[in-house]
Amino acid sequence: xxxxxxxxxxxxxxxxxxxxxxxxxxxxxxxxxxxxxxxxxxxxxxxxxxxxxxxxxxxxxxxxxxxx
Amino acid sequence: xxxxxxxxxxxxxxxxxxxxxxxxxxxxxxxxxxxxxxxxxxxxxxxxxxxxxxxxxxxxxxxxxxxxxxxxxxxxxxxxxxxxxxxxxxxxxxxxxxxxxxxxxxxxxxxxxxxxxxxxxxxxxxxxxxxxxxxxxxxxxxxxxxxxxxxxxxxxxxxxxxxxxxxxxxxxxxxxxxxxxxxxxxxxxxxxxxxxxxxxxxxxxxxxxxxxxxxxxxxxxxxxxxxxxxxxxxxxxxxxxxxxxxxxxxxxxxxxxxxxxxxxxxxxxxxxxxxxxxxxxxxxxxxxxxxxxxxxxxxxxxxxxxxxxxxxxxxxxxxxxxxxxxxxxxxxxxxxxxxxxxxxxxxxxxxxxxxxxxxxxxxxxxxxxxxxxxxxxxxxxxxxxxxxxxxxxxxxxxxxxxxxxxxxxxxxxxxxxxxxxxxxxxxxxxxxxxxxxxxxxxxxxxxxxxxxxxxxxxxxxxxxxxxxxxxxxxxxxxxxxxxxxxxxxxxxxxxxxxxxxxxxxxxxxxxxxxxxxxxxxxxxxxxxxxxxxxxxxxxxxxxxxxxxxxxxxxxxxxxxxxxxxxxxxxxxxxxxxxxxxxxxxxxxxxxxxxxxxxxxxxxxxxxxxxxxxxxxxxxxxxxxxxxxxxxxxxxxxxxxxxxxxxxxxxxxxxxxxxxxxxxxxxxxxxxxxxxxxxxxxxxxxxxxxxxxxxxxxxxxxxxxxxxxxxxxxxxxxxxxxxxxxxxxxxxxxxxxxxxxxxxxxxxxxxxxxxxxxxxxxxxxxxxxxxxxxxxxxxxxxxxxxxxxxxxxxxxxxxxxxxxxx
Numbered sequence: 001x002x003x004x005x006x007x008x009x010x011x012x013x014x015x016x017x018x019x020x021x022x023x024x025x026x027x028x029x030x031x032x033x034x035x036x037x038x039x040x041x042x043x044x045x046x047x048x049x050x051x052x053x054x055x056x057x058x059x060x061x062x063x064x065x066x067x068x
Numbered sequence: 069x070x071x072x073x074x075x076x077x078x079x080x081x082x083x084x085x086x087x088x089x090x091x092x093x094x095x096x097x098x099x100x101x102x103x104x105x106x107x108x109x110x111x112x113x114x115x116x117x118x119x120x121x122x123x124x125x126x127x128x129x130x131x132x133x134x135x136x137x138x139x140x141x142x143x144x145x146x147x148x149x150x151x152x153x154x155x156x157x158x159x160x161x162x163x164x165x166x167x168x169x170x171x172x173x174x175x176x177x178x179x180x181x182x183x184x185x186x187x188x189x190x191x192x193x194x195x196x197x198x199x200x201x202x203x204x205x206x207x208x209x210x211x212x213x214x215x216x217x218x219x220x221x222x223x224x225x226x227x228x229x230x231x232x233x234x235x236x237x238x239x240x241x242x243x244x245x246x247x248x249x250x251x252x253x254x255x256x257x258x259x260x261x262x263x264x265x266x267x268x269x270x271x272x273x274x275x276x277x278x279x280x281x282x283x284x285x286x287x288x289x290x291x292x293x294x295x296x297x298x299x300x301x302x303x304x305x306x307x308x309x310x311x312x313x314x315x316x317x318x319x320x321x322x323x324x325x326x327x328x329x330x331x332x333x334x335x336x337x338x339x340x341x342x343x344x345x346x347x348x349x350x351x352x353x354x355x356x357x358x359x360x361x362x363x364x365x366x367x368x369x370x371x372x373x374x375x376x377x378x379x380x381x382x383x384x385x386x387x388x389x390x391x392x393x394x395x396x397x398x399x400x401x402x403x404x405x406x407x408x409x410x411x412x413x414x415x416x417x418x419x420x421x422x423x424x425x426x427x428x429x430x431x432x433x434x435x436x437x438x439x440x441x442x443x444x445x446x447x448x449x450x451x452x453x454x455x456x457x458x459x460x461x462x463x464x465x466x467x468x469x470x471x472x473x474x475x476x477x478x479x480x481x482x483x484x485x486x487x488x489x490x491x492x493x494x495x496x497x498x499x500x501x502x503x504x505x506x507x508x509x510x511x512x513x514x515x516x517x518x519x520x521x522x523x524x525x526x527x528x529x530x531x532x533x534x535x536x537x538x539x540x541x542x543x544x545x546x547x548x549x550x551x552x553x554x555x556x557x558x559x560x561x562x563x564x565x566x567x568x569x570x571x572x573x574x575x576x577x578x579x580x581x582x583x584x585x586x587x588x589x590x591x592x593x594x595x596x597x598x599x600x601x602x603x604x605x606x607x608x609x610x611x612x613x614x615x616x617x618x619x620x621x622x623x624x625x626x627x628x629x630x631x632x633x634x635x636x637x638x639x640x641x642x643x644x645x646x647x648x649x650x651x652x653x654x655x656x657x658x659x660x661x662x663x664x665x666x667x668x669x670x671x672x673x674x675x676x677x678x679x680x681x682x683x684x685x686x687x688x689x690x691x692x693x694x695x696x697x698x699x700x701x702x703x704x705x706x707x708x709x710x711x712x713x714x715x716x717x718x719x720x721x722x723x724x725x726x727x728x729x730x731x732x733x734x735x736x737x738x739x740x741x742x743x744x745x746x747x748x749x750x751x752x753x754x755x756x757x758x759x760x761x762x763x764x765x766x767x768x769x770x771x772x773x774x775x776x777x778x779x780x781x782x783x784x785x786x787x788x789x790x791x792x793x794x795x796x797x798x799x800x801x802x803x804x805x806x807x808x809x810x811x812x813x814x815x816x817x818x819x820x821x822x823x824x825x826x827x828x829x830x831x832x833x834x835x836x837x838x839x840x841x842x843x844x845x846x847x848x849x850x851x852x853x854x855x856x857x858x859x860x861x862x863x864x865x866x867x868x869x870x871x872x873x
Contacts, residue, residue, distance in 0.1 A: 004275065005278065008259075008279075008282070011258075012255065012282075015251060015254070015255060016251075018251070019247060019248070019251045022247045022251075023244065023247065026240050026243040026244060026247070027240070031240065031243055032192065032194070032240075033191075033192045033193050033194045033195070034194070035193045035194060036173055036191055036192060036193035036194070039170040039173055039174075039193070040173060040177075042170075043116075043120075043174055044116065
């Protein structure tokens with residue numbers, strides 16, 4: 001019988017981790033702008049291919065993903 | 069620059085290029101503005117902008133930047149606008165109304181390609197906001213704003229954006245509550261599973277007992293964290309002696325929770341925790357859906373979002389400096405340039421005023437002012453710069469007083485009770501009486517079960533499906549409206565709309581277009597050949613009046629024009645076919661103020677000889693006829709206009725009698741007229757556009773403001789209608805009535821479920837499993853019913869269901 005209780009406790013812990021992840025995603029603003037995020041994911045990743053025209057992309061330029 | 073005849077789309081903005089196409093880089097552009105933006109973007113390796121969406125740009129008249137953003141160099145203003153500034157790095161957030169597609173997001177978030185001083189930028193699409201982090205050493209705040217303006221993403225900076233107190237924090241509460249409810253719902257369902265299978269042995273008994281305890285632990289956050297909003301709102305309602313729908317819900321939650329705790333602890337049953345968690349989960353979905361509103365639109369605007377942040381002060385020595393508006397005092401001398409707003413009542417001391425009061429009065433013909441005359445706040449100068457001496461402080465000006473005379477917002481809309489209020493009061497009363505009567509009856513039959521039956525009634529009567537009805541029906545209607553260019557403040561406005569029986573319309577800017585004219589050539593005293601001289605001349609001007617004249621004149625091959633000049637708010641002149649042609653105001657063309665001609669006339673002279681005039685009239689909106697006729701069948705129509713009664717004969721056919729057409733109305737007259745109609749017990753909807761309608765909009769049961777650009781200023785109202793969707797107005801009203809019928813239908817549906825549940829409860833047979841099936845079933849079926857019905861209704865009324873591209 002103890003086996004079931006251990007399993008239940010374990011499953012609750014896993015579920016709580018999921019809940020924590022959900023809280024984190026809400027807090028970091030992922031639900032604030034659903035349209036923006038849906039579009040942003042389709043953008044091409046930045047490649048340093050523009051060397052011939054303008055100045056090369058700076059090393060410290062932040063990734064354009066939306067994490068605050 | 070090659071000019072071409074034919075139809076083609078501008079590569080940048082996608083509009084018809086018309087007769088003058090600019091070819092650049094093998095692409096076609098409609099104007100030099102679009103071409104310039106393309107040049108900037110392609111030069112910085114940002115052509116991805118054009119790959120994401122076809123024609124992502126926005127066409128705007130390209131105003132010279134000039135000194136427009138000078139005020140951003142002022143240290144005090146800078147500190148107020150910046151969110152944060154430290155160690156040479158600053159952060160700022162702007163409202164940018166022209167954000168509209170994925171290309172916009174891409175460009176703004178890749179703005180560092182245009183200027184390396186910009187370190188990071190993030191777009192919040194739903195709010196049309198963008199936040200920028202930049203290095204002060206490489207780009208100034210003003211430089212950033214000018215860069216944005218140069219690619220047609222000029223931020224909207226007003227007095228309101230400086231006022232930090234008006235900024236709202238994002239409320240993510242409902243997500244947390246929903247998350248907790250969902251988490252507990254899933255787990256409680258699992259732990260309740262053994263009790264659904266009626267196995268009876270000692271081992272199972274042990275599991276059930278432990279799972280019961282777990283259910284209680286999981287039920288506590290559901291009832292008291294996720295459900296706290298219902299308790300608070302029920303309590304607030306009771307304090308105001310008002311029974312809201314949340315009261316029976318709160319009672320239901322408490323009954324569910326404590327009955328379950330009792331059953332589990334006493335070992336008499338498995339409890340109703342699964343029903344409680346499911347109920348809460350569905351209720352919160354309804355709350356979340358109800359909370360989705362148009363974040364980028366503002367329905368509560370006051371003068372602060374209309375006024376500039378700073379003015380140009382002229383010192384005694386004639387030096388110009390920037391002064392934050394809040395420091396503006398009477399007696400100060402300020403400079404107002406073309407297209408700038410007059411921030412306070414003032415006296416004109418230098419220059420020639422040509423004041424456009426279109427926002428204040430809805431009348432777009434500029435008013436001439438000469439030195440020494442008083443100018444009221446709210447007008448825009450259209451013409452060369454003028455100098456003014458301030459007479460009254462900003463907060464005491466006539467314009468701002470219009471806002472300040474309004475009562476608090478809460479006192480409004482007490483003309484009727486909303487449908488749900490009436491029903492929930494009735495519902496609560498019936499349930500409480502029923503619980504009492506059954507309780508007493510069971511007391512005589514079997515006293516030990518009386519308490520159980522009473523709690524069962526309170527549980528099953530919890531109006532979950534009823535509470536879901538409103539957010540999903542009116543909320544669904546709100547979304548359908550939004551996709552068709554009609555934005556309501558919140559879903560309850562749809563209900564207000566459905567109850568309207570009287571419609572009051574403003575004329576100028578509402579029935580008529582503010583920037584589109586009909587030209588009448590009857591008084592033009594030139595021969596046919598000269599028509600083409602005039603037509604070739606106005607072809608070079610994009611002013612709406614020139615466009616109207618151009619369209620009215622007969623088609624002919626254009627002649628070359630030399631020396632073309634456009635004088636702001638005066639007219640145009642140039643030499644065509646060897647003749648010097650002038651077109652414009654009386655003063656400009658004739659050199660004197662004309663008499664005896666209607667307002668809004670344009671005068672013509674050829675080689676200095678006056679050659680008659682052209683009468684311009686505002687065009688009525690497309691579909692006005694159909695809208696007025698179809699609304700006239702169901703509603704009592706009234707017209708309130710600030711203009712003279714010249715249009716009375718043209719409009720009379722749409723209105724029941726001439727008494728309903730009122731001209732020469734001041735803003736206060738309009739307000740009083742609406743108040744009088746409401747006093748007669750009528751449910752009034754007011755449609756207007758300008759600030760002169762603000763009072764009447766506010767006073768009405770449902771105020772709709774009509775705007776060419778919904779993201780720009782509109783007076784505070786309940787709904788904003790995109791001007792080009794005016795023809796759908798009567799369809800919107802019809803749809804709101806359909807929505808209301810849907811609400812009544814689905815309410816009867818949920819009552820049907822309640823009756824089934826109550827029959828179980830009263831007979832003492834409500835088992836946890838019955839309630840666990842009945843409650844989600846009723847919620848889901850009600851939501852499905854409403855969603856499908858709303859979809860069908862919008863298809864039938866030919867309203868768009870998907871977003872227009």
